[in-house]
Amino acid sequence: MRFISIGCVVFVLTFTSAGAQDRKLDSLRRAVQTEQAAGNRYRTSFSLSHIGFYYNSLKRDDSAFYYYKLSLSPRFKSANDTLNASSLNALGTLLQRKGMLDSAIYYFSDALYLYQQHGKRGNAMAVEINLAMVYKEIGLYEEALDTLLNALDYLERRPPGAYLIIGYNTQGNICLKTRDYQDALVSFNNAVHAARAAGIDAYIAPLLNNKGETFLRLHRYDSALSCLIRAENIKRNARDTKALGKTLNLLGETYMALGDERRATSLLQEALAIHTAADSRIDEIIVLHNLIELQLRQRRYAEAGELLDRAERLARAGRAPDYLRQLLEQRLALYRAMHPNDLTVKIVEELLMVKDSLLNKDKAQSLQALNIQYKTRQNLEQLAKMGQEAIQHQQWINRLIGLAMGVTIVVIVIYLLYRSSQQNKRKAETLFKELNHRVKNNLQILSSVLSLQSQNVKDEDALLAIKSSESRVNAMALIHKKLYRDDNNRTIDMKEYVEELGDFLVHTYGFTTDRLQLRIQCDAVSIDVDKAIPIGLILNELVSNALKYAYDKHPAPALEIRLQEPRAGEVRIDVRDNGVGMGPQKTREGSGSFGLKMVNMLIKELKGKVDVETQAGTAYRIVLPL
Missing domain, CATH: 3.30.565.10 (Histidine kinase-like ATPase, C-terminal domain)
Structure with missing residues (x-):
């Protein structure tokens, strides 16, 4: 469960009344007109992004999105990359909130690139945590952890604070998603230690909640109860009613697993009342799902049916297909319990099994396509970063490294093309022979150029870069040299x-x-x-x-x-x-x-x-x- 979201925080504003809000907005719009007339693109873009933040603070996402985009348009865009990165990060946060996760990734990635280019490591760390959260939501858990580790590498070398706590908590939630429950516990414990070291007590209860959920999934019910009861006490003392509902739901689920149905019912009903009063529909559906499960266990089918009707109305109105699917599965379980010998139930269950198998296959293919897309983008950004670092040393070193990388990529592409044509054995052998001949000569020439160039280089970093490229080229050249000796041997x-x-x-x-x-x-x-x-x-x-x-x-x-x-x-x-x-x-x-x-x-x-x-x-x- 993610308990904190990180957005773009550039300005701090306080709005006390509708009149004050209108006056503030008029002031910001006049500032845009004044700075635009004066030709000050930085101040114009700054004021537009300020209006975007104003609307964001009022939860008017569409207006906020419009002004952030306007601040980055060719007409108003500033030459200040740090300001532009701040607006890009804000756009990513808005799109993440709307569920447009693919677009959010691109805006976050652009913001991260600009911050990294200008050495804004602290800002880059915040964007990396945002990116990790989005990757987690779309199921790219490996990318989420990889991105998050970069942020934690920065944070762990500094005094503990809110971002470190959020980073560990996000890491734990990713591990929960992948069912790596032991790793999740380690991350949540790290977050608790960081919160205590930083003296930020507000995080303790949500983290205890997350630890309790992890113990629940591990079937370690005593530990789950210990964490959740402590979280409940903290939230009751703080009168944090909305957050209390989630803790009560987990406590009810734990007691239900322990067979204490009376206590589970009491806790779940209290959680339902809290979420209903707060109009928190998703949380309400989650509690109803547990209550329905409890009624099915007690064979109270009429009560289960009433709760199902209520939950389904909420899921359909809120366009929550995942929750609706779970409720329909409960509907089927209710019907099966009431009509155990109905052939229709068996047919529907078999149909659902086949459909789930097909959906899982489609989802796996979709995630694989996204994975390739994002890795390609990350690789391009990494190459660009390497090129910038090389330019800082000497221009010609960049060209040599680029040439080495280019030849490597060409060799790999040609080699992969060769593998795909193995069905035509004679054609493949001819192609392979010609490939080895040409690649061997090209790699030997490139290795010689790099070796000669290294003799004139004094900078140690540049010399290491050239030697690294030379050794990689030579590693491949040795293989092609041996292949060229024997045209009929592939080993x-x-x-x-x-x-x-x-x-x-x-x-x-x-x-x-x-x-x-x-x-x-x-x-x-x-x-x-x-x-x-x-x-x-x-x-x-x-x-x-x-x-x-x-x-x-x-x-x-x-x-x-x-x-x-x-x-x-x-x-x-x-x-x-x-x-x-x-x-x-x-x-x-x-x-x-x-x-x-x-x-x-x-x-x-x-x-x-x-x-x-x-x-x-x-x-x-x-x-x-x-």
Whole structure:
């Protein structure tokens, strides 16, 4: 349950009467006309967004949306990206509230990009939490957690405050959605600790509510009751009647699970009265659903029918299809209980099973399409960010890295096209032969250019960027070199490949056999080129990271690389160094450098598993199916 939403907060206004509101609006409109006449685009855009916030504070979403959009129109848009990002974030919040989640994501993403471009990390963090909430609502839980971890990485390094509490709470709610209940408890506990450390007691009761719901889903009813009763006491003492209704509903559901139907009925009826008085229709439907379930258990079918009629009217009037579906399922259960031998019930149940299966399939396809769409956008933004960082060093470095990335993408695209044409074996073999010939030559030329260029570079960051690009290109070039030797063979001798790659990387990063103890142990494994390329890139990144970062002032550096086939159809890769190690935060999926993100992506694509140890150095253990 999300108990706080984060919107765009730019101005703080207080409106005490309708007359004061009208005077404020007239003042803002005159300011727009004055600044527009003076040609001050910043002040004009500022005043328009101010009017948007004014309407937003009055819950007049359509008017707020109009003025925020007007402040970003070509006629009025300011050159101040921070002001524009604030309006974009506000538009995303309005669209999220309207349920237009796809559009909300695009506005939040644009706001996030502008804040990041200008180093506004605090503002960017707030937008990341907004984005995580939207991803959670549409079912993209992996993206939600990935985005939220970026915000928490920033927040955890600062004194605890409201945003950290909200971040942990959102993380817990995502885990509730994915049924990762133990992780949800950890997040909610972190939120409680942060609230107490920050001295913000207002968050304690909602967090206890969320913990109680988590314990309820885990069937740990004693713990659920402990949390929910504490939340109830806090809300009753604070006279927070509206929030009290949600706690009472969860308490009623808990007592219902424990078989105490008398107490469950009393609590649910009190919760229903609170939500009815507040005209909170969705909460009212949720409580009615529990009461109907209670009546069905007690075989009080007439009372269950009356409650169903009431709940269905609310669900239809409020256009709440998910809740209406649950109520119709209860209607079917009521009819089945009253007519146990009716053949119609069995036919309807079978029809619903088939329909649910089809709907789930459509939903999965839809979510997959959205997933691809959002990942593509995120990748483009990441590439743009990398380009900006490279420009800050030197212009020509940006062109070299762009060229390396471009060649990599072209190789992967051509390779994927090759895989799709395997049905025509003769044509595929011809294409593959020509591909290897051309790619080998292009990659060798590019590797040579990067190697020559690195000799003239003094900036350490630029030199590392060039060497990273050179090692990635070389990792692919080695494979194509081996394929070109034997036109009729699609497999790579990994023992020979790993030894060559290891020697190349050690030499590239300035190590010698006297300074670095390199141990390579590989079984005689031959791997198809489809998997040899991504495995080569994974090895390249892990070994390069060790050589670049692990051995700063280390007296006896050692690096061990193993590639073994413990059983048929499976390969295990171990890369271990005895260096300074990595923090646990850096080993999370999606964290760290572009190279580590690429490693995680390739392991996922290969359907593999990875385990990382960060004690006494860093050790990666990767298991991949062949």
